[in-house]
Amino acid sequence: MNRLVATAAAVIALAAETAAAEPPAGADVGGTPAERARIVVQRWEEAQGMRRAHAEVFPRDAACEISTGDNGPAIKARFIDSGAGAYALLVQRPDGWRYGEFSAQPGEYWFVSDTLGLGRFSGTSDLVNLMRQARVARLPGKLMEQVRLPDFARDGRTFHVVGTKEVAQPVQFRLFDPERGTLVQVDTINDRRQVTERIRYGDFRAVDGVLEPFETVFGEGPQRVTIRTVKAANRFAPPPGFFKPSSAQVSLWQRTEDILKKYVAASGGYAALAQIVSRVTRIEVTNEGAGLTYQLTLSQKAPDFFLSEADMPGVGRAWQGFDGQTGWSYGELQGFRPIRGEELELFRRNGMLDLENFPKRFPIRRSAGVKEVNGRRTAVLELANLLQRTGLHSFDLETGQLLRIEAELDAGGEGRVPVTIDFSDFRAVDGVTLPFRTDLRHPAFNTVTRVL
Amino acid sequence: MRQLLALAGARLQAPVGTTVRIAGVTPTGERWQSELACEPHRGEWAEPIGNYPSLPLEWETRLADGIAYLRLSVFAPAAMRPLRTFLRGLKAGDGLIIDLRGNPGGITAMAPGLAGWLMDRETSLGSVRLRRGGMGYPVYPQEGAFLGPVALLIDGGSASTSEILAAGLRDLGRARLFGERSAGAALPSLFKTLPNGDLFQYAIGDIRSPRGQSLEGTGVAPDEAVGRTAADLASGVDAPLAAATAWLRSRLGNENRESKRGGGSGS
Numbered sequence: 153m154n155r156l157v158a159t160a161a162a163v164i165a166l167a168a169e170t171a172a173a174e175p176p177a178g179a180d181v182g183g184t185p186a187e188r189a190r191i192v193v194q195r196w197e198e199a200q201g202m203r204r205a206h207a208e209v210f211p212r213d214a215a216c217e218i219s220t221g222d223n224g225p226a227i228k229a230r231f232i233d234s235g236a237g238a239y240a241l242l243v244q245r246p247d248g249w250r251y252g253e254f255s256a257q258p259g260e261y262w263f264v265s266d267t268l269g270l271g272r273f274s275g276t277s278d279l280v281n282l283m284r285q286a287r288v289a290r291l292p293g294k295l296m297e298q299v300r301l302p303d304f305a306r307d308g309r310t311f312h313v314v315g316t317k318e319v320a321q322p323v324q325f326r327l328f329d330p331e332r333g334t335l336v337q338v339d340t341i342n343d344r345r346q347v348t349e350r351i352r353y354g355d356f357r358a359v360d361g362v363l364e365p366f367e368t369v370f371g372e373g374p375q376r377v378t379i380r381t382v383k384a385a386n387r388f389a390p391p392p393g394f395f396k397p398s399s400a401q402v403s404l405w406q407r408t409e410d411i412l413k414k415y416v417a418a419s420g421g422y423a424a425l426a427q428i429v430s431r432v433t434r435i436e437v438t439n440e441g442a443g444l445t446y447q448l449t450l451s452q453k454a455p456d457f458f459l460s461e462a463d464m465p466g467v468g469r470a471w472q473g474f475d476g477q478t479g480w481s482y483g484e485l486q487g488f489r490p491i492r493g494e495e496l497e498l499f500r501r502n503g504m505l506d507l508e509n510f511p512k513r514f515p516i517r518r519s520a521g522v523k524e525v526n527g528r529r530t531a532v533l534e535l536a537n538l539l540q541r542t543g544l545h546s547f548d549l550e551t552g553q554l555l556r557i558e559a560e561l562d563a564g565g566e567g568r569v570p571v572t573i574d575f576s577d578f579r580a581v582d583g584v585t586l587p588f589r590t591d592l593r594h595p596a597f598n599t600v601t602r603v604l
Numbered sequence: 605m606r607q608l609l610a611l612a613g614a615r616l617q618a619p620v621g622t623t624v625r626i627a628g629v630t631p632t633g634e635r636w637q638s639e640l641a642c643e644p645h646r647g648e649w650a651e652p653i654g655n656y657p658s659l660p661l662e663w664e665t666r667l668a669d670g671i672a673y674l675r676l677s678v679f680a681p682a683a684m685r686p687l688r689t690f691l692r693g694l695k696a697g698d699g700l701i702i703d704l705r706g707n708p709g710g711i712t713a714m715a716p717g718l719a720g721w722l723m724d725r726e727t728s729l730g731s732v733r734l735r736r737g738g739m740g741y742p743v744y745p746q747e748g749a750f751l752g753p754v755a756l757l758i759d760g761g762s763a764s765t766s767e768i769l770a771a772g773l774r775d776l777g778r779a780r781l782f783g784e785r786s787a788g789a790a791l792p793s794l795f796k797t798l799p800n801g802d803l804f805q806y807a808i809g810d811i812r813s814p815r816g817q818s819l820e821g822t823g824v825a826p827d828e829a830v831g832r833t834a835a836d837l838a839s840g841v842d843a844p845l846a847a848a849t850a851w852l853r854s855r856l857g858n859e860n861r862e863s864k865r866g867g868g869s870g871s
Contacts, residue, residue, distance in 0.1 A: 439654065441808075442655060443654035468681060468684075484681055484684050486744065488744065569737035596734060
């Protein structure tokens with residue numbers, strides 16, 4: 153709390169210094185910094201219709217194009233915001249993949265795609281958060297301080313600046329167009345007066361008589377995200393159930409949840425799995441194509457950290473690791489290389505120590521029917537998260553065990569290879585059931601691993 | 605010529621302890637005969653890797669007057685550490701010659717591994733089309749990589765991994781090739797042990813260079829074709845090596861002049 157007060161005080165001190173040095177240009181010359189700030193904010197509220205009744209605006213419907221950096225094709229999106237928490241975001245990516253995110257009530261956030269199926273999340277995605285900020289930049293509700301700061305000049309233009317401080321939030325500097333009264337930039341400032349986040353609003357156009365930004369840029373440089381509104385309308389009337397998946401979809405998703413819960417139970421159950429926070433496994437690996445057999449030691453720590461150390465006859469030692477953020481590999485032949493994307497996901501999934509979190513990690517699921525795997529009838533699910541698809545997973549209908557993963561992996565350059573991993577020889581260790589044998593089939597080789 | 609050399613090479617291979625009779629003609633036209641006793645390789649042998657057999661391993665590195673020379677008889681992991689140390693020790697103003705003449709290949713993963721010590725960006729040395737899917741030969745730049753000019757020597761005895769490295773570095777603009785067209789025997793393969801203990805080597809895919817050139821059957825053509833004549837051999841002249849050295853000296857001279865000009869204008 154002391155730090156918060158100190159930061160707010162810094163903003164006020166900055167305003168006081170400015171007031172003493174030189175009065176800002178414009179009509180808001182007199183009064184305290186807070187009073188002068190209020191004049192700027194009121195002009196903005198009038199220009200952008202910030203005091204309109206909720207029902208005059210919501211639900212809002214906007215068709216947008218979202219791009220990153222300077223180049224690259226844009227994502228097309230349509231965002232319908234009820235203004236009361238419910239929303240629907242429909243996305244079409246440049247590669248043609250389409251998906252939607254929607255929520256009817258807090259705590260229930262759904263994802264649906266033609267190819268991946270239905271997913272349930274515990275919160276909104278970053279994209280939904282950006283879309284919400286793209287058209288409206290309301291002042292914080294619990295405003296602690298609001299002060300007029302020195303005008304800011306850029307590219308021959310002068311902007312009015314208001315510093316704001318919300319309870320338990322960082323200081324923000326808001327730049328306003330002195331002619332139109334519109335809010336054109338919001339900078340979030342840290343304790344060292346550095347800009348940590350920047351949002352720029354531009355291309356203002358009238359919608360229902362008030363000005364709205366049709367272009368919003370989040371961040372700067374190659375990582376920046378630009379949302380351009382193509383078409384916008386207020387008071388959209390969605391049909392009943394618009395923000396909810398159908399009951400049939402929910403029922404399908406629930407069936408996938410049941411399969412994954414059965415898998416967790418077959419692996420020892422939540423309680424037993426949660427007790428295992430580290431594990432060391434000695435493994436013998438046989439590359440059948442190359443006739444090569446070697447041993448490796450896999451050390452794991454919850455939730456999904458790992459280090460594997462292998463010693464290959466004739467080749468030398470090799471290491472692979474993941475520290476929760478970075479995956480890496482070092483070997484005598486290839487030197488250092490990053491492990492990322494699908495390869496990292498496969499590593500993490502195969503060695504997952506916190507199996508009790510398996511259902512949460514793969515919230516997007518599509519049922520791919522029933523098929524026989526090594527003489528067992530299995531339910532096949534395609535599992536994914538928002539980062540990537542992770543392939544087909546076959547779960548034993550009777551025991552619940554995961555018997556097979558079929559995935560297509562990045563194989564360097566533009567290459568991709570289909571890979572199948574079979575799990576067998578299940579044994580219990582400290583109350584947790586593990587596959588003691590895996591058979592990996594790759595178009596170029598087959599590898600068998602056995603836990604020693 | 606390539607087929608003749610291959611035939612001659614094959615005829616020179618015989619069990620240890622046996623004798624091979626050879627006949628030849630000197631550059632001045634004199635005929636001669638000799639007998640060679642087949643002895644085991646007395647130098648280093650690469651350790652077998654699974655079904656991949658042990659092979660005689662020779663490697664050579666030297667650095668003189670800013671020109672570094674690296675020769676490798678076969679791609680065997682045992683050579684990786686000294687080669688890495690050598691490459692890491694080169695300076696920015698040096699030039700490098702990689703001599704892969706007569707190198708029949710070996711462990712393919714060494715090609716992108718070595719390329720990682722010559723690149724400053726992630727890339728791929730080529731692509732392999734498998735029965736299902738495809739693979740690249742991804743190259744990961746290593747810290748302290750040598751980024752100076754590279755000349756690479758090839759001939760009809762350069763095959764497989766040698767060709768993947770040569771074609772890859774050439775297509776990526778990282779090396780200029782000197783010598784003669786390579787063997788054109790580059791398909792990635794595996795060895796399988798047959799019931800009688802014999803090894804069956806079989807191809808698992810088709811390979812193309814980064815620019816999409818097929819290597820199998822056609823080989824890699826040098827940027828500067830420089831053959832070896834009988835007269836050169838008799839007088840100890842290595843014409844491809846001389847051409848590569850001259851090119852590197854010219855490159856390094858130009859770079860030095862440009863860097864001096866650049867330094868002058870900036871001061």
